[in-house]
Amino acid sequence: METLRRTLRNIAERDMAQDSAHDLAHLDRVWTTSQRIAETEGGDLRVLIAAAYLHDLVNLPKDAPDRAQASRLAAQAAAPHLRALGFSAPEIENTRHAIEAHSFSAGIEPETVEARILCDADRMDAIGAIGIARAFSVSGQLDRPIYDPDDPFAAERDPDDSAFSLDHWPVKLLRLAEGMQTATGRALARDRVAVMHRFLTDLAGEIGTEPPQHWNTASC
Structure with a gap:
């Protein structure tokens, strides 16, 4: 499995357009989380490792x-x-489906255990401590302010994540836990969302306002 991992990782390093949120470290984390979920949920590890390392092979800007x-x-x-690596036709089809269905924006329902695991593992990387880091990194690349200084937590306005980085949290990130596909994913997501709420409480204290109680939207 390690030889296959290195080969897949080399393919991604060569062919994937990398950015600070979608790089080799992201692929490593998705594979690690996929293995953790598969320990209880099952799944074909050959399909999972291929999907984990090739799921962002075409990486378009947000x-x-x-x-x-x-x-x-x-x-x-x-x-x-996959064909060059000797994957069978069913393995290729399974891997392709997992890759297609992992994307939030694609709107494709994951129909296999491998697709559900990859979906959870990829979305898990958007929440928790690493999710916080990635969110602000991407927003910096898009030249968006961290928050609206007049209404940081959108208490008196509709959140606009095209304008402010923090607004992406209630629009999408804090809701990701609701859509986890596996029981293991939901349990892991609860812990990661708790990390994000602790950050929001600390941030509110530092900028002199109350934490956003109306953003408690991520129960599983």
Whole structure:
């Protein structure tokens, strides 16, 4: 398995357009989390490792107009590599489905245990401590302020994550736990969302306001 991991990782390093939120470290974390979930949920580890390392093979910017097509394009790009590595036709189909269905924006329902695990593992990387770091990193690349200085937690306005980094939390990130596909994923997500709420409490204290109780939307 380690030889296969190194080969897949080398393919991603060569072919994937990397950014600070979608890099080799992200792929390593997704694979680690996938293994953790698979310990209790089952699944084909060959399919999972291939999907984990090739799921962002086509990585489009968050604000790209065709962003929703990225996972389908990544699945297409992965297939020739899988054939060259000796994956069977069913393994390739299973891996492609997992890659296609992992994306939040693609809106594809995961139909296999491997697809559900990859979906959870990828979304897990958007919450918790690493999720906080990634969210602010991406927003910095998009030149967005951390928060609205007049209403940091959108108490008197609709959240706008195209304008402020912190607004992405109630719009999407704090809701990811609700959509976890596996029982193991839901349990892990609860712990990671708790980390984010502790951060919000600390942030509110530092900027001299009350923490956003109306953002407690991530129960599983």
